[in-house]
Amino acid sequence: QIEPISDACLCDVTQTGPSHDSLIDSSVSAQTGVSEDPVTAAASPAGKTEADDAEGETCSICFEPWTTAGDHRLAALRCGHLFGYICISRWLTSGGNKCPQCNKPAKRGHIIFLYARKLKALDNAEEVRLKSRLELERGSRRMEQLEGAQCRQQMQLVADENVRLRKEVEELRRWRAQAAFGSSQGASLSSSQRQDSSSGGHYVFSKAVLVSQTGGSRVLSYCEPLGCLLASQPSPQATLVPGFGVKKISTATLKPSQYVPIHSKQIRGLAFSRHQDSLLLSAALDNTIKLTSLMTNTVVQAYNTGRPVWSCCWCHDNNNYIYAGLASGSVLVYDTRDTSTHIQELAPLRSSCPVVSLSYIPRAASSMFPCGGLIAGTLEGGCFWEHMEGTTYTPHILPLESGNCTDMQVEPDSRHCLVTYRPGRANPSLRCVLMELSRTPQTDSRQPPVCSCSPVQTFTAGSSCKLLTKNAVFKSPAGGGATLVCAGDEATNSTMVWDAGTGALLQKMPADLPVLDICPFEVSQSSFVASLTEKMLKVYKWQ
Template sequence: MMITLFQPLILACGVSCRTYLRMEDMEVEVAPVSSEASVIFSLTLLSSVSSQPVSESEDPVAAAASPAGEAEADEGEGETCSICFEPWTMAGDHRLAALRCGHLFGFICISRWLTGGGSKCPQCNKPAKRGHIIFLYARKLKALDNAEEVRLKSRLELEQGSRRMEQLEVAQCRQQMQLMTDENSMGSKNPILKMWKAQAAFGSSQGASLSSSQRQDSSSGGHYVFSKAVLVSQTGGSRVLSYCEPLGCLLASQPSPQATLVPGFGVKKISTATLKPSQYVPIHSKQIRGLAFSQHQDSLLLSAALDNTIKLTSLMTNTVVQAYNTGRPVWSCCWCHDNNNYIYAGLANGSVLVYDTRDTSTYVQELAPLRSSCPVVSLSYIPRAASSMFPCGGLIAGSLEGGCFWEHVEGTTYTPHILPLESGNCTDIQVEPDSRHCLVTYRPGRANPSLRCVLMELSRTPQTDSRQPPVCSCSPVQTFTAGSSCKLLTKNAVFKRPAGEGATLVCAGDEATNSTMVWDAGTGALLQKMPADLPVLDICPFEVNQSSFLASLTEKMLKVYKWE
């Protein structure tokens, strides 16, 4: 049968009919279709064709084959009925409906198709009946291409598995390193084993170098050996560390272990004889930022906290015996080693308050900042000494803007001297009173990308003119560099080398590697690099029974090393 007028009908039914087309005579073989359906489709499509004439200049084949035509066809697949090629609606007779097989149609079209004699889906020829029609509620349907999402999820799972394996390997390596350190410590305590190891090392590996945690100068004659690790706070929060010589115990600040019953902050005692924590002493309501002892050996602990107070606590009775309200958060504190009746509090506004322990009412002097109002992050008192270079005593106050030496003239009279330090990066200043040196720590900056500890020599110009007062200053002697990270205000240390005949050691925490670094102040050589679990916050050297130790504190753990 030759078709011309009913060609749209055949195109409409082509999805469900067996058709054979030849370009020469357009011969079509069509399966029987009900008369009612044929009339419906013919009228619909004929009206569509008559209302939209095609211009002679347009090529329908080229238009359909063009990318724009393909895009429009793809776009229309999600919006039109496959029977009448008209958009379906959200309401009315031509609302969106579907069969059980999942194909979409206008309700009136598929309903008439099935009631007019059709018993199969026009799309896939699966059996269907009118009771299978269900309504759908959607403005537009499109299949979401989630192949990229599935691929990325698969890669994420692989990366997470690889990371877990790497973390497990790191944990195993740390455990092996700790075991080796413990074995070395045990071997050093056993004289016979120590001698055997020394002979074996001399015979087989004379030129072997020490590991990173045991490096030392050949002429030093000693190094620190790991002794024990003590858990201070399970939840973290430890900050500062100090040593009480009369009681033979270390004190580490921490939040209350029973916060619901006894809220606040205090210190935990750690016996240096057994290296075990003994008891917790509650002191402040907010975080403790400074701990200090006097030279009177009276077991009185001076503490500074962010609760606007400094307090004196008797460690004999574990009770607070005196409290001073400073009116502002306190960042640091120290004793006056020329007169133990005076104590100092470094405030958040840059001022230093001087208190007399014999006067319980208020402070006796306020040392106002000469430059900016940055918090006083460190306070150290250097006593008077018979030194030609620096005989005077006084208070060294450090802040982010630099340092100031408050010369203690007499009583409550102080003369300020601005120290020539870098501005904006100073995080800590510690003193070594015997050698009249101070250690200044600078955090990384644009000019210097690494943490630097600069050893400074304090000096005082002689007074040649009565009208010109002497000037106290400092000059750099040695610089020590560490990692490129310094987010915490770590307290470092400078102290005499054990049995070193005047030599000095510099010790600092390195956040980049979570370790404690020890340098020789004279040569600038790195002697040791001792690993830690977290960034080191405070370092405290101490002596017990003529043996020298070094303690390093993180927010959870305390590690003790013995000099051998």
């Protein structure tokens, strides 16, 4: 049904619309192809631009400007196209059920008024394109800045290594000159020991790895099944994941790969079992020890010790048992099959000093020391807890110096332990004493055998020892039954390597900060040793 058109509307159309003669002239011109008068075209240099501007101001049905009021006021359909209200209303009423411009379905009820005095759309396509290019340039610049920072860091590492090599060259030249002229007997002896070391092999710097930019690294361990080093450190994203964990460092590429969160406070001990693949035992000052699966990077078991834990280790005679050395001097024994609490507490025999080191020496067919048990080192001395059967332990106090012991490490094959003493009044230098474990033969059934130790070799370092550095004693990669001793020297910020048999200083490997932990390991029949500081890990290869 067509709505009647009022006389007022007809008058408006007659007054405002184009005349019949002009429409005929336009139609004829379009059909005959007669172009516009050249004079008129020349008088309008804007040409197409003016037509484009007018297109946004006129109704596409009657080609007349729309108004802000009245019947020809500005209106729009749902598709977004603009018309004069009276024109689009007549169009839809007279049977046109589509938009005149896009042919989308429309009806008279879809018409809405636009309340705008002046409608004008700015062409910002160029602005959007320039902003997109600007973001791309900014991203490229950030990548270049990151690459520049990495290059600067690598240059600094190369420069440090260059300085170290220069110092080594100067030292070698000095030793060579001393050996050639025979300046002193001590110098000749040192030179000959150096030559013997060079003939058997020595450690060569391989790579430095940044563990923590802010510092806070403390202990180091090696996971042989996964082929990675584990270094403790504070969380690199403390605001998101607070606490402490370990960073994996691949021994194949010597690159850090992943951070695993574990504890809420500083980690003081890391240990692996010889039988439990990729199961990490960790001890921390948050009164807990935890078992973490490095295959899934998740904590699978946690024990609350009630007191800060300074050290931990596995039982190598029965992998179900684990040990935790407490700040009170006690050692708690746990059975991993019991997830509730500890099964036994080994109380301190002397003063209640923190158990700074725990090492388990397994049973072996040795005439000197066949028994197995736990060696616990405190600041006041050491004790060997002989593991009899099940949960029975017999204590043996080791004859060590009282008050200066900072670390005890074990070499299980040779049945030796390395005891570190801090400088004191009687001895102003750091000392590492290699002890041989022994057990007196049982001659009387009423007198149980006594386990003890005796010094074999003493190694001296600098005069400073403020940190509880964990040193190492292990078999020499050169073979022949030789043993090496590695210790951190705070006075020179270096790792010192001695021959345990002769007591000769073989090498002095520099570090950026005091060395906190030392870990030997083997990869693809090659021997390495890693030294950890608060921020860096340095790896040396035996050649």
